[in-house]
Each structure stands twice: as C-alpha cells, then as structure tokens.
Amino acid sequence: MSDLGNRLGSRRGLLGLAAGLGAAAVVGPELVTRALAAPAVVAQTGSLDKVRFTWNQSALCLISSAVAQDDGIFRKHGLDVELLNFGGSTDVMLETIATGKADVGFGMILRWLKPLEQGFDVKLVAGIHAGCSYVVTTRASGITSIEGLRGKTIGIADISGTSRNLYAIMMQNAGMDPERDVTWKAYPDDVMPIAIAKGEIDAYVAGDPVVYYQVQASKGELFRLASNATGDWEARTCCVLGIRGRMIRENPDIATRIRRAILEAAQATHNNPDRAVELALQYSPRQRTSNPQDVRNMLQSLPYYHQPIGDEFRAQVLAYAQELKRAGVLRPRTDPAQYTDRIVASIPV
Known part of the structure; x- marks a missing residue:
C-alpha cells in the first residue's frame, strides 16, 4: 500500500466522527428578489399557523431549516414551526408528509423522484441549493474530466443508489454509457482512499464530510474531480422543498409563506x-468538537445562492425526470412531462 493509503487508513476514526455532518438551478434574479421582498405576515401573539417540518438535523446541507427557525424567519412569516428530526428512508419521509404527520420536508431531488412516482401527495415547490456529491480521484491518475473516467473503475458505497444515478446521468450527457464504459465496485466510504491507493479503483463517489476529510488528509494527492455543483451542474438544484399536496390545495397562503421563509433562510445561509x-x-x-472552519468550508462548497422556483424549477425537475427515464430509473410508461406536472406545484411568489 502507498503512503497515501497508510496515511488515510489511520484517519478512519476521524471520518467516523465526521459522518454526522452531512448527507444536495438557475432562477432569474428578479424571481429571487420578488420572493424575498414579498411582504411578510406580521404575526400577532397566538395567530401563528402551526407547521410540522421534517428534516435531518445532522445534514449540513439542510441547515437553512435551523436558520429559519432560530433566527425568527418562520415567525416573521406567520409560522409556528415544529422541526421534526427524521433519519429514516425517503419513502417513509414522503409518506409522513403525504399522510399529514408532517407538512413540509427537505430532501435530495434524486432521492425523491423515484418514490414520488408511486403517487405520494407531496408537491415540489423550490430548489434550495446545489452540491452534495463528489467524484474523487488522484493527481497521479491523469483524469481531468467526467469523460476521462471512460474505461476506469469507480468505487461507490451503493451500486444501485442515488449517487450512481447522478453520475450515470452525467456520463450519458457526456456521450458515455455508464454500464459499459466504466466499472462500478462497492466499497464502504471510509476505505475508498485505501482502495484507490492500492489500485483497486481509479476514482470514487462520496459526499461530505467524508470526502472533505479524506482530501484534507491526502495532502494534495486526492482532489474533487466533479460534483453536482460544478460545470453545467452549478445551475442545477440538489435539495428541494416539498409540501403536502392537501396543504397547498386547502391553505395555499400557508404554503406560500413556508416557501418564502425557506428562500429567505437559504439566502441568509x-x-x-x-x-x-x-x-x-x-x-x-x-460535532461540537469539530473545527468550525472545516464546517464552514464544507458549507461553502454547497451553492446556496440559487433557489429555483416557478418555470425554472419545473424545467429542472423535467430534465431530471427525462434523464432518470433514459437511465432506466423511472418506469418505461412514465411520461416525464405529465409526471413533472403532477409533482411540481405552482404557488404564488
């Protein structure tokens, strides 16, 4: 094993401690300005609308929920929000929202689109940020682009998971066949650098905080080749805001204020x-013993300055749906346009 493998192998304890930090679009400036400048509800004591908001409080990419809660943004918009910490599967989260056990939730769009095909009464209303997933390789590999992965072996924790779907889309967009042009091998996240140092893989897919500390420990030998926040993907949302369909139909004003609050909190982040x-x-x-600067660096790798809504958001969801159908994730009979119309709700700015 190379010096890189030895050095990173000794970091497993640090990576394990870091694992709780994280799990991720273009909108015209006028839309963001209109959404954030919309008059907030002046809430009187006892007049706040109660909302149950489900999120994973360990996920750094969802921290705008806490910003909205602790800095009074929800209350500013007339909302009394109960944050529900949720660490279960996406299907269970969507069922929780659809059945009224919660009203709102955050999640990674590529985790949501397949379960939403089942008909959960949850509507997507905004993108929150880009980022969340990375392809990592070594300087010595000579790989400098997604196209450079052709003929290579890629490590990934879940062969059939969301990250595989994400980079399959990227490869298809680059003219590659993700089934034939690369080889996928399953490894736990914390042993990826060891596998790459031993030559078992040429690159790997993972997210922060694991990637952050692995790259840091490698002293320049590992680097982030690409993510869903680089190149054309900087304009794509990763994590999205979903609201129970019944709330949107029966209380559109509350749904509008929820989105306004989260857009404001994302900009504040x-x-x-x-x-x-x-x-x-x-x-x-x-994570209270973590270095705040490390957390800051990870947070700033997530583009929080684009929150797509309206037509721009619908166009992004449609693009994802078309790509997931092409990749064989969505059912062959699913019509991407009709599906997008069903799961994306139009609410007032």
Whole structure:
C-alpha cells in the first residue's frame, strides 16, 4: 500500500466522527428578489399557523431549516414551526408528509423522484441549493474530466443508489454509457482512499464530510474531480422543498409563506455562513468538537445562492425526470412531462 493509503487508513476514526455532518438551478434574479421582498405576515401573539417540518438535523446541507427557525424567519412569516428530526428512508419521509404527520420536508431531488412516482401527495415547490456529491480521484491518475473516467473503475458505497444515478446521468450527457464504459465496485466510504491507493479503483463517489476529510488528509494527492455543483451542474438544484399536496390545495397562503421563509433562510445561509456554522454545530451535538472552519468550508462548497422556483424549477425537475427515464430509473410508461406536472406545484411568489 502507498503512503497515501497508510496515511488515510489511520484517519478512519476521524471520518467516523465526521459522518454526522452531512448527507444536495438557475432562477432569474428578479424571481429571487420578488420572493424575498414579498411582504411578510406580521404575526400577532397566538395567530401563528402551526407547521410540522421534517428534516435531518445532522445534514449540513439542510441547515437553512435551523436558520429559519432560530433566527425568527418562520415567525416573521406567520409560522409556528415544529422541526421534526427524521433519519429514516425517503419513502417513509414522503409518506409522513403525504399522510399529514408532517407538512413540509427537505430532501435530495434524486432521492425523491423515484418514490414520488408511486403517487405520494407531496408537491415540489423550490430548489434550495446545489452540491452534495463528489467524484474523487488522484493527481497521479491523469483524469481531468467526467469523460476521462471512460474505461476506469469507480468505487461507490451503493451500486444501485442515488449517487450512481447522478453520475450515470452525467456520463450519458457526456456521450458515455455508464454500464459499459466504466466499472462500478462497492466499497464502504471510509476505505475508498485505501482502495484507490492500492489500485483497486481509479476514482470514487462520496459526499461530505467524508470526502472533505479524506482530501484534507491526502495532502494534495486526492482532489474533487466533479460534483453536482460544478460545470453545467452549478445551475442545477440538489435539495428541494416539498409540501403536502392537501396543504397547498386547502391553505395555499400557508404554503406560500413556508416557501418564502425557506428562500429567505437559504439566502441568509449564503450571506452569513458563520451563523449557519454555529447552528450546524448546535444541532449536531456529536460535532461540537469539530473545527468550525472545516464546517464552514464544507458549507461553502454547497451553492446556496440559487433557489429555483416557478418555470425554472419545473424545467429542472423535467430534465431530471427525462434523464432518470433514459437511465432506466423511472418506469418505461412514465411520461416525464405529465409526471413533472403532477409533482411540481405552482404557488404564488
């Protein structure tokens, strides 16, 4: 094993401690301005609308939920929000929202689109940020692009998971066949650098905080080749806001205020990352001994400055649906346009 493998192998304990930090679009500036400048509800004591909001409080990419709660943004928009910490599967989360056990949720769009095909009464209303997933390789590999992965072996924790679907889409968009042009091998996240150092794989897919600390420990030998926040993907949303369909139909004003609050909180996360870091450490007790600068660096790798809504958001969901159908993830009989119309809700700005 190379020095890289030895050095990173000794970091497993650190990576394990870091695992709780994280799990991720273009909108015209005028839409963001209109959404954030929309008049907030002036809430009187006892007049707030109660909302149950499900999220994973250990996921750094969802920290705007805490920003909205702790900095009074929800209350500013007339909402009394109960944050429900949820660590279960996406299917269970969507069922929780659809059946009224919760009203709103955050999640990675590529985790949501297949379960939503089943008909859950949950509507997507906005994108929150890009990022969340990375392809990592070594300087010595000579790989400099997604196309450079042709003929290579890629490590991934879940052969049939969301990250595989994401990079299959990227490869197809680059003219590659993700089934024939690359070989996928399953490895736990924390042994990926060892596998790459031993020559068992040429690159691997994982997310922060694991990737952050692995790259840091490699002293420049590992680097992020690509992510769903680089190149054309910087304009694509990763994590999305979903609201129970019944709430949108029966209480569209509340749904509108929920989205306004989250858009404002996402912008606040971008404008004041130090406050977001403070809350991330507070909401994830296991990470209170983490270096705040490391958390800040990870947070700033997630583009929080684009929150697509309206037509732009629908266009992005449609593109994902078309690509997932092409990749064989969505059912052959699913019509991407009709499917997108069903799961994306249009609510007032």
